[in-house]
Amino acid sequence: MILDKNNIPNKLNKFIVIEGINGCGKTTLIANIKDYLENNNKDVICSREPGGTPIGDSLRNIVLSSSKEMTPEAQFFIMSASRAEYVFKKVRPTINNGSFFISDRYYYSSLAFQSYAGGLNFDFVYNVSKEVIKECIPDITFILDLDLETASKRLNLRNENSNEKDSFESEKMEYHQKVRNGFLDLSKKLPERFVILDATKNKEQVFNEAISILKDIYKL
Numbered sequence: 069m070i071l072d073k074n075n076i077p078n079k080l081n082k083f084i085v086i087e088g089i090n091g092c093g094k095t096t097l098i099a100n101i102k103d104y105l106e107n108n109n110k111d112v113i114c115s116r117e118p119g120g121t122p123i124g125d126s127l128r129n130i131v132l133s134s135s136k137e138m139t140p141e142a143q144f145f146i147m148s149a150s151r152a153e154y155v156f157k158k159v160r161p162t163i164n165n166g167s168f169f170i171s172d173r174y175y176y177s178s179l180a181f182q183s184y185a186g187g188l189n190f191d192f193v194y195n196v197s198k199e200v201i202k203e204c205i206p207d208i209t210f211i212l213d214l215d216l217e218t219a220s221k222r223l224n225l226r227n228e229n230s231n232e233k234d235s236f237e238s239e240k241m242e243y244h245q246k247v248r249n250g251f252l253d254l255s256k257k258l259p260e261r262f263v264i265l266d267a268t269k270n271k272e273q274v275f276n277e278a279i280s281i282l283k284d285i286y287k288l
């Protein structure tokens with residue numbers, strides 16, 4: 069998707085979010101963007117949700133080990149508690165300091181996972197999340213979009229060398245299809261800026277597309 073150049077805000081937070089279904093390639097893209105920005109003498113902080121703070125990391129362990137035994141409401145409030153810590157202790161201080169902040173997931177994941185897939189009311193999740201994040205709105209969110217089969221193959225490859233699937237990753241295909249559709253739908257629904265990248269392309273192509281958009285936004 070091409071970014072509408074007339075739709076770039078005056079005030080930039082230097083806040084970039086990467087989203088997508090499990091196995092979409094977020095980690096690689098984040099590492100590549102970080103390297104690119106640092107090679108251009110920019111200060112960059114990267115972190116992830118849920119987690120990113122000591123309390124957030126404890127909450128991450130709870131929710132990723134037992135999400136299937138929880139109601140979507142319980143999942144969402146744990147995600148929100150982690151997010152409240154994350155925004156207060158990491159996102160806002162970084163934005164105020166003028167460094168780049170790259171977040172592996174943000175409240176859009178609560179909409180995709182707990183609302184579109186988990187069945188929670190969209191406005192409920194949206195309104196609580198807005199209250200938690202306040203003014204900390206990303207300049208741009210990249211959604212790495214790909215089919216479930218390719219994503220699942222990538223996850224299996226990754227898990228061969230590490231631990232087993234977490235509780236969300238082991239949800240049924242139907243659940244992940246709803247998450248994928250959710251990301252695509254919310255990119256049309258919310259006023260914030262989304263760019264959908266075709267994550268079936270190789271990592272260089274995905275990176276080049278992301279960077280050409282970041283160059284436009286940040287005049288890099």
Ligand code: TMP
Pocket residue numbers: 090116117118132143147172173174175176177178179181182236237
């Ligand atoms: P990941 O960091 O490996 O992508 O895993 C985080 C998992 O947590 C992933 O399966 C998505 C899920 N998640 C939610 O369900 N809701 C949320 O709000 C966030 C941030 C993550």
